[in-house]
Amino acid sequence: PAAQLAGRLDDPAPLLIVGFQGMRDFYPTLAAHHLAQTGIRARAVYLPYDLISGRRDANNVHLAQELEAPAHRQVLAHALRGVAAPGERIGLPAILGIDQHAAVWRELEAAAGAPIFEIPTLPPSVPGIRLHRALVRQIETHGGRVESNMAVTNFAGAGDRIAWVETATSARPLRHHAKAFLLATGGILGGGFESNPSGHVWETIFDLPLTVPQGREHWFRPAFLDPQGHPVYQGGVQTGADFRPGLDGAPRYANLWAAGSVLAHADPIRERSREGLAVASAAGAVQAILAHLGHPAALSTSSPAGQPAG
Numbered sequence: 565p566a567a568q569l570a571g572r573l574d575d576p577a578p579l580l581i582v583g584f585q586g587m588r589d590f591y592p593t594l595a596a597h598h599l600a601q602t603g604i605r606a607r608a609v610y611l612p613y614d615l616i617s618g619r620r621d622a623n624n625v626h627l628a629q630e631l632e633a634p635a636h637r638q639v640l641a642h643a644l645r646g647v648a649a650p651g652e653r654i655g656l657p658a659i660l661g662i663d664q665h666a667a668v669w670r671e672l673e674a675a676a677g678a679p680i681f682e683i684p685t686l687p688p689s690v691p692g693i694r695l696h697r698a699l700v701r702q703i704e705t706h707g708g709r710v711e712s713n714m715a716v717t718n719f720a721g722a723g724d725r726i727a728w729v730e731t732a733t734s735a736r737p738l739r740h741h742a743k744a745f746l747l748a749t750g751g752i753l754g755g756g757f758e759s760n761p762s763g764h765v766w767e768t769i770f771d772l773p774l775t776v777p778q779g780r781e782h783w784f785r786p787a788f789l790d791p792q793g794h795p796v797y798q799g800g801v802q803t804g805a806d807f808r809p810g811l812d813g814a815p816r817y818a819n820l821w822a823a824g825s826v827l828a829h830a831d832p833i834r835e836r837s838r839e840g841l842a843v844a845s846a847a848g849a850v851q852a853i854l855a856h857l858g859h860p861a862a863l864s865t866s867s868p869a870g871q872p873a874g
């Protein structure tokens with residue numbers, strides 16, 4: 565994000581990490597100490613909490629909303645001018661506005677007279693909320709619709725295709741028809757797989773075959789830190805190169821794709837690839853869907869998934 569660029573560690577300018585007394589989960593002294601240990605010039609300052617909020621127990625989202633008020637920004641900018649030494653870059657917790665983030669950040673930077681960068685915080689993460697809202701806006705701008713909190717409870721197949729899925733509502737189940745369906749229910753942690761005490765693991769919507777061992781005694785290797793990892797974390801929905809689920813290379817349904825943590829043959833925690841796997845496989849699956857639908861936005865099939873042809 566643009567508001568994090570001024571914090572680049574290959575920039576030799578010294579860092580001033582600024583926190584607020586009483587703010588939860590943001591410790592500038594600790595951050596500056598760790599930076600200094602790696603040879604980076606950094607120091608920390610605490611400012612009074614009531615500079616940014618009159619609330620006694622605000623979370624990061626509340627604080628970001630408060631900084632959208634120009635009066636709060638001016639008070640903070642004045643305080644930053646008072647503590648920053650010439651040539652220092654200022655690191656603040658990521659609370660510089662939500663809907664008006666760009667304006668809040670740039671105005672604060674201009675008024676404080678120093679480059680300002682944000683440091684992501686523990687949840688609730690304001691940069692994450694901004695990103696989510698931007699993605700939803702993009703989808704809606706392109707004619708899409710995002711429905712949250714609607715659990716898929718049923719589906720119907722028609723020949724080799726999924727005809728519809730049904731979601732729970734407060735009144736009666738709602739049917740959704742589509743040309744293509746992308747399963748991204750997150751595996752065990754996301755709720756896409758369930759298990760019972762005997763060790764049977766199943767995919768909750770389409771009951772797709774899983775490569776997870778169907779017996780608790782086969783889930784784990786004896787050594788906790790076995791370099792090969794544990795089979796239960798490596799199992800999931802097996803797909804072909806086009807991300808369509810199917811155990812033997814043949815797609816189980818012609819119009820069903822899968823992406824993210826549901827996928828088999830990865831060990832995302834051990835690989836530290838979790839979010840990367842989710843984003844890259846989603847891009848690959850969407851490309852495969854576009855190609856299947858003959859959509860003009862589909863990339864050439866001669867280029868690897870996710871890379872523009874030419």
Ligand SMILES: Cc1cc2nc3c(=O)[nH]c(=O)nc-3n(C[C@H](O)[C@H](O)[C@H](O)COP(=O)(O)OP(=O)(O)OC[C@H]3O[C@@H](n4cnc5c(N)ncnc54)[C@H](O)[C@@H]3O)c2cc1C
Pocket residue numbers: 714715716717748749750751753754755756768769823824825826836837838839840842
């Ligand atoms: C606190 C936390 C911190 C993390 N930090 C990092 C990090 O720093 N780096 C990193 O790489 N990864 C991190 N991860 C992991 C990363 O968020 C996941 O790997 C990634 O979100 C997986 O994406 P996904 O889309 O496959 O599944 P998920 O993000 O799990 O999404 C699955 C979605 O499907 C929904 N769903 C499930 N069943 C149904 C159903 N029947 N009907 C409708 N919806 C359904 C779930 O509600 C959920 O919204 C973190 C995860 C957590 C929880």
